[in-house]
Amino acid sequence: MLDVNAIRKDFPILEREVHGKPLIYLDNGATTQKPRCVVEKIEEGYYKNNANIHRGVHHLSQVATEAHEVARRTVQKFINAEHAHEIIFTRGTTESINLVASSFVDQFMQKDDEVIISTMEHHSNIVPWQLQAEKKGIKLRVVNINEKGELDMEHFKSLINEKTKLVSIMHVSNVLGTINPIKEIIDIAHSADVPVLVDGAQSIPHLGVDVQALDADFYVFSAHKIYGPTGMGVLYGKEKWLDKMPPYHGGGEMIASVSFDKTTFNELPFKFEAGTPDYIGSTAFAEALNYVSAIGMDNIAAYEDELLHYAMERMKTIENIRFFGTAEQKSGVISFLVGDIHHYDMGMLLDRLGIAVRTGHHCAQPLMHHMGIEGTVRASFGIYNTKEEIDALVAGVQRVSSMF
Numbered sequence: 001m002l003d004v005n006a007i008r009k010d011f012p013i014l015e016r017e018v019h020g021k022p023l024i025y026l027d028n029g030a031t032t033q034k035p036r037c038v039v040e041k042i043e044e045g046y047y048k049n050n051a052n053i054h055r056g057v058h059h060l061s062q063v064a065t066e067a068h069e070v071a072r073r074t075v076q077k078f079i080n081a082e083h084a085h086e087i088i089f090t091r092g093t094t095e096s097i098n099l100v101a102s103s104f105v106d107q108f109m110q111k112d113d114e115v116i117i118s119t120m121e122h123h124s125n126i127v128p129w130q131l132q133a134e135k136k137g138i139k140l141r142v143v144n145i146n147e148k149g150e151l152d153m154e155h156f157k158s159l160i161n162e163k164t165k166l167v168s169i170m171h172v173s174n175v176l177g178t179i180n181p182i183k184e185i186i187d188i189a190h191s192a193d194v195p196v197l198v199d200g201a202q203s204i205p206h207l208g209v210d211v212q213a214l215d216a217d218f219y220v221f222s223a224h225k226i227y228g229p230t231g232m233g234v235l236y237g238k239e240k241w242l243d244k245m246p247p248y249h250g251g252g253e254m255i256a257s258v259s260f261d262k263t264t265f266n267e268l269p270f271k272f273e274a275g276t277p278d279y280i281g282s283t284a285f286a287e288a289l290n291y292v293s294a295i296g297m298d299n300i301a302a303y304e305d306e307l308l309h310y311a312m313e314r315m316k317t318i319e320n321i322r323f324f325g326t327a328e329q330k331s332g333v334i335s336f337l338v339g340d341i342h343h344y345d346m347g348m349l350l351d352r353l354g355i356a357v358r359t360g361h362h363c364a365q366p367l368m369h370h371m372g373i374e375g376t377v378r379a380s381f382g383i384y385n386t387k388e389e390i391d392a393l394v395a396g397v398q399r400v401s402s403m404f
């Protein structure tokens with residue numbers, strides 16, 4: 001499938017210790033560690049190829065520009081977008097959703113029109129819509145979930161009506177691990193002529209994504225969750241939408257011409273990339289995509305699936321454990337609580353054993369509210385995790401439990 005020992009050697013941070021114990025990093029849902037090649041790409045960018053891109057006649061500017069545009073084509077290929085200009089570089093998932101929320105609502109929505117989201121959404125896919133609701137009087141409709149943490153598809157269908165102008169749903173839940181039936185969601189929405197935005201923050205590192213096969217209208221994700229740099233992300237949007245949407249930010253690069261009387265805007269993708277972009281970040285991001293592509297997204301998905309199943313089986317043996325998210329289709333994360341041990345206590349004590357997990361509401365407070373809890377302990381997996389690390393997690397949780 002994949003050679004995890006060889007992969008681990010590519011991630012220098014995995015050699016370090018925490019509190020005198022070997023680091024066991026199980027917080028990949030928050031951010032992933034970086035392989036050497038990605039960090040070296042950043043170094044190479046600044047040491048050898050640094051110059052502001054576009055508009056430069058000198059050699060370095062042209063080299064930097066070409067690298068940035070190659071990065072765009074790398075992303076295009078990675079998600080199988082039809083055109084490179086459908087790839088907009090942003091600061092991450094959050095900025096991508098805010099861009100669509102602002103520009104799409106401006107162009108295509110009127111007061112009382114509706115956006116459908118779901119109970120399991122990350123705050124990044126709730127708050128941008130609420131901001132628009134405040135400003136423009138649009139309405140949010142929220143799809144229910146069942147006790148396993150799966151979307152209630154009948155409820156979803158029942159929410160679609162003539163006021164529905166957009167569906168904005170996560171592909172994989174960062175808390176529950178649920179893989180939502182995104183193709184089915186898109187097909188249902190399209191049959192009512194409603195476009196769909198997919199929050200791919202948690203799917204992109206784990207599943208192969210083909211935006212054309214999905215027929216997604218917008219697909220957004222962050223580089224740092226797929227072994228790339230922070231502060232870099234993508235908005236994929238179909239040309240037919242992006243072309244009609246107004247710019248989000250004004251400034252340099254996004255204009256065709258400016259006078260004090262009238263400004264005309266640049267073509268895609270530049271219309272949405274105001275200011276100097278993170279052209280070093282984009283090339284490092286492309287390096288990360290090349291890195292995972294060389295391993296193979298199918299191999300990654302299969303390996304992580306095996307890890308997840310192993311972890312679920314092993315963790316079931318822990319006394320008084322409660323899982324949050326037991327969907328049939330699940331990826332990447334396990335959320336749990338043990339007895340009445342507070343999630344912070346569990347997280348802090350696991351940390352003393354060198355085990356990094358995340359605790360709290362995971363930026364999904366409405367979901368926590370729905371489940372009647374304040375937070376969970378979350379272990380989330382990446383390509384470098386091993387069954388031995390899962391054994392250590394299980395032993396760690398058991399040890400912490402025995403202290404209470």
Ligand code: PMP
Nearest residue numbers: 092093094122124174201202222
């Ligand atoms: N959506 C989901 C499902 C996420 O897991 C995250 C990150 N936790 C985000 C959105 C926001 O990503 P970022 O902070 O990189 O913008």
